[in-house]
Every structure is written in C-alpha cells, then in structure tokens.
Amino acid sequence: MSAAGDSLVTPARKAAPPGLPSLPSLSDGYQAFRDFVNPLLAARAELMGEPWQLVRVAGDGRLVDVDGRLVEDLLAGWGTQAFGHRPAAIERALTAFLAGDAPSYYPSSVSPWAGLLARALCQRVGAGGYDAAFFASGGTEAVEAALKLARAATGRPRILALEGAFHGCTYGSLAMMHDGAYRAPFGPALPLVDRLPFDDVAALERALAGGDVAAVVVEPIQVEAGVRVLSAEYVAALGELTARAGALLVADEIQTGLGRTGRMLASDGWPRRPDVVTLGKALGGGLMPVSAVLTRRQVFAAAYGTHATAESHASTFSGNALACVAALAGLELLSDELLQRVAVVGARWRAALAARLAGLPLLGDVRGEGLLVGIELRDVEHPWLSFEYLGLPELGGRSAAGLMLVHRLFRAGYGTGVCGHDWTTLRLQPPLVIDEARLDGFVDACGRELEYLCQLG
Numbered sequence: 001m002s003a004a005g006d007s008l009v010t011p012a013r014k015a016a017p018p019g020l021p022s023l024p025s026l027s028d029g030y031q032a033f034r035d036f037v038n039p040l041l042a043a044r045a046e047l048m049g050e051p052w053q054l055v056r057v058a059g060d061g062r063l064v065d066v067d068g069r070l071v072e073d074l075l076a077g078w079g080t081q082a083f084g085h086r087p088a089a090i091e092r093a094l095t096a097f098l099a100g101d102a103p104s105y106y107p108s109s110v111s112p113w114a115g116l117l118a119r120a121l122c123q124r125v126g127a128g129g130y131d132a133a134f135f136a137s138g139g140t141e142a143v144e145a146a147l148k149l150a151r152a153a154t155g156r157p158r159i160l161a162l163e164g165a166f167h168g169c170t171y172g173s174l175a176m177m178h179d180g181a182y183r184a185p186f187g188p189a190l191p192l193v194d195r196l197p198f199d200d201v202a203a204l205e206r207a208l209a210g211g212d213v214a215a216v217v218v219e220p221i222q223v224e225a226g227v228r229v230l231s232a233e234y235v236a237a238l239g240e241l242t243a244r245a246g247a248l249l250v251a252d253e254i255q256t257g258l259g260r261t262g263r264m265l266a267s268d269g270w271p272r273r274p275d276v277v278t279l280g281k282a283l284g285g286g287l288m289p290v291s292a293v294l295t296r297r298q299v300f301a302a303a304y305g306t307h308a309t310a311e312s313h314a315s316t317f318s319g320n321a322l323a324c325v326a327a328l329a330g331l332e333l334l335s336d337e338l339l340q341r342v343a344v345v346g347a348r349w350r351a352a353l354a355a356r357l358a359g360l361p362l363l364g365d366v367r368g369e370g371l372l373v374g375i376e377l378r379d380v381e382h383p384w385l386s387f388e389y390l391g392l393p394e395l396g397g398r399s400a401a402g403l404m405l406v407h408r409l410f411r412a413g414y415g416t417g418v419c420g421h422d423w424t425t426l427r428l429q430p431p432l433v434i435d436e437a438r439l440d441g442f443v444d445a446c447g448r449e450l451e452y453l454c455q456l457g
C-alpha cells in the first residue's frame with residue numbers, strides 16, 4: 001500500500017475471550033452478501049475500488065483487509081463513526097451494561113434509559129434549546145417522526161422541503177427527496193409535500209403565504225447534493241418567515257449534528273433556533289443504531305399532550321437500553337474541546353486541500369464546515385472519464401471522474417465517496433478524533449490522484 005504510508009499489518013483477528021462463542025467467518029459473509037443480499041451493490045463496491053474484504057479495525061482506527069492492507073475511512077461509516085471505528089469508550093459502556101442485570105426492554109415503554117438520554121441531549125445542547133426528546137433507530141424514522149409531530153402539533157397538512165434534499169428512504173422522507181434514482185421508482189409520492197428551490201427566499205415566502213404549512217424541513221448543509229451550505233441570509237429568512245407563518249422549522253441534523261461542523265448542532269447560532277431537530281448516525285457511538293427528535297415541550301404537548309394521543313406515535317425499539325447506553329457514552333466524548341478542535345482542524349484541512357488542488361483543471365471547488373468537506377470536480381466531457389468507457393452505458397451521460405477518484409483513493413488507502421445526488425462532488429467526513437498528520441497525508445494523496453486524472457482528461 002502506498003499513500004496511507006506504512007507497511008501492511010497482520011490481519012489477525014482478536015480471539016474471543018474464553019467462554020464466548022466464536023463468530024462466523026467474515027469472508028463467508030462477504031460471499032453470502034453477494035448471494036443473498038444485493039449482488040449489484042457488491043459489484044459497485046468493487047467498481048469504487050473496494051474489492052477487499054475488510055475484517056478488522058487496527059489499533060489506530062484504520063480498517064484492515066484480509067491481506068493486511070489498511071484503509072483510512074474518511075467517510076467515518078457515512079458519519080456513524082465520529083469517534084473512530086470501534087471506539088473503546090463506547091465498547092466499555094456497552095460491556096458494562098451487558099455485565100449487569102438491568103432490563104433491556106420495559107413493558108410500559110417507559111424506558112429509564114430513554115429518560116437519561118433525553119435529559120443528557122437537551123442539557124448538552126444547552127440554554128435556549130430543547131426540553132423534549134424521543135427516539136427511534138434509523139435517521140429516516142426520526143424524520144418521519146418530525147413530520148408527524150409537525151402535522152399533529154399544527155393541525156396543518158403541507159410540508160415544505162428543498163431541492164437537493166436527502167432525508168431518508170421511507171415514504172415521508174422520500175416525498176422530500178431530490179429527483180433521481182432514490183425517488184424515481186417509488187411514486188406517487190406522499191401528497192402535500194413541496195420542494196422549493198435551494199436558498200431562494202422569495203420562493204419560501206410565496207410557499208408560506210397560504211397559511212397551511214405545518215413545517216419547513218431543511219438540512220443546514222445538504223451533503224448528498226454536494227455539501228451545499230445554506231446561506232446566512234436564507235437561514236435568517238427561514239427563522240423569520242416560519243415564525244410569522246406559524247410553521248415549524250425542522251432542521252435535519254442527522255449528518256451535521258453532534259459536532260460534525262465544530263458546533264454541537266450546525267443550527268447553533270441560527271437567529272431563530274429550529275423548533276425541531278433530528279439526529280442519528282453518530283448518535284449511537286458507531287456501535288448501535290439510534291436516532292432522536294429534539295423539540296420543545298410545548299410543541300410535543302400540542303401533538304401528544306392528551307391521554308388519547310400520548311401514544312399516537314410509537315416505535316418498538318425506541319429507547320432500548322443498549323442504544324441509549326451507547327449514545328450516553330458518545331455524548332460524554334463530545335466535549336467543548338473536541339468541538340473546538342473539529343472547527344480548527346477542519347478549517348486548516350479545507351485550506352490545505354484548496355491550496356494543494358488549486359489550478360488543477362478538474363477542480364471546481366472545496367467547501368464545507370468543520371470536518372464535513374466537499375471537493376467538487378468539473379463535469380468534463382472526456383471519453384476516458386465516462387461511464388461508457390468503464391463499460392457502464394446505463395450510467396452514461398455524466399462524468400465518471402468523481403467515482404474514478406474514489407476508486408484511485410481507495411487503492412491508495414483512503415475510503416471516500418461521492419455525494420448521492422451529485423457524483424461530481426467527493427464527500428469527506430473523517431472521524432472527529434482523527435489525527436491531523438493523517439489528514440495531511442490525504443492532502444498529498446488527493447493531489448497526486450487528481451493530477452493523474454487531469455492528465456487523462
């Protein structure tokens with residue numbers, strides 16, 4: 001392996017402690033995925049440069065394949081691994097729970113673990129924030145819960161979202177989804193959900209004028225649309241116009257929350273705090289699936305404040321102990337010092353990337369906040385940078401440069417990806433705790449690999 005720097009490591013797996021069953025072979029699992037889950041997804045992973053069988057996590061947090069090759073995961077498991085893969089503090093908390101005898105589920109659904117986590121989350125966001133929280137397992141479930149909360153609390157039907165959105169793949173979230181393969185096969189979409197042009201204040205004002213809007217749902221940074229940051233003017237207008245129209249402002253912070261931008265929430269510091277925030281991904285400390293909706297007690301009570309409605313929204317796994325234990329341990333790690341470090345290190349990294357890539361003909365832009373970075377490539381027309389050339393005519397008509405860069409970076413020891421709605425933008429979101437020297441190593445590798453593609457193009 002070249003650019004990740006060092007030699008191969010022995011891919012030996014940690015033996016299970018005596019008395020525990022041994023786990024099945026991961027190589028067998030990779031084959032079983034091809035056979036029983038999704039063969040094309042496996043084929044696409046190979047195309048992106050990932051034919052390796054990743055079997056363990058090295059002591060420094062990198063992933064190790066069956067032959068001992070190392071991969072630095074600069075996507076942090078699509079944002080889930082904010083504290084690095086297999087973080088020791090989360091493992092210890094889960095082990096402590098398993099070593100005890102507290103129940104994991106509660107017949108009444110009144111989970112003390114949910115109580116502790118809700119309080120800790122509200123307190124961590126701080127003054128002027130939230131005093132009510134409830135939980136689900138995946139991100140899209142939190143978004144669905146936020147949509148239901150908004151309709152139930154306001155008694156209004158209409159939902160507004162933005163073009164470029166990605167809020168998840170269930171029907172409510174999907175109705176807000178940007179056009180493309182995530183959406184196209186599944187129509188008709190949930191009615192009364194409108195998508196507005198990105199960052200367009202006049203369009204927002206017009207859409208709110210009818211007085212029938214329950215919620216405006218936005219991502220502070222649209223990651224899948226190419227790491228697009230909402231402008232300060234739009235954010236200010238969002239606050240003012242939703243308040244005036246009596247619509248709830250919902251910030252989907254499943255990508256941007258929990259320190260990713262160098263703030264606890266990306267919406268910290270907005271002129272008007274969102275009425276509702278969704279969290280997910282990193283919330284489970286990288287080991288458990290858990291998502292959350294934060295809001296104010298008054299909004300929660302407007303929706304679910306009678307005995308008849310108290311359980312109108314429910315989810316079996318909401319507040320399960322292991323998920324909450326992992327999330328509580330993760331919150332402990334999200335210190336002010338860590339957030340400050342993310343802001344400083346992220347700003348330096350973006351500047352270093354912009355400086356190293358400057359002048360390369362394929363470079364469009366380097367943007368983002370904290371440790372959430374997009375490198376936009378120009379959509380050049382060149383036969384060698386096309387899907388036709390790669391033997392994938394069904395994906396033709398767009399530049400393959402982004403995916404080719406991902407492929408080459410993977411071979412150089414870096415796991416990256418392109419944005420879901422915008423394959424010309426490379427998406428980077430390393431663990432918040434990543435060593436700066438390793439980010440510097442990536443700047444060199446990215447420069448080298450993009451130079452190579454520029455020679456082709």
Ligand SMILES: Cc1ncc(COP(=O)(O)O)c(C=O)c1O
Binds near residue numbers: 167252281
């Ligand atoms: C902003 C945002 N919201 C919601 C989701 C959906 O989360 P999940 O895939 O856990 O359902 C995602 C997933 O990437 C996301 O980026």
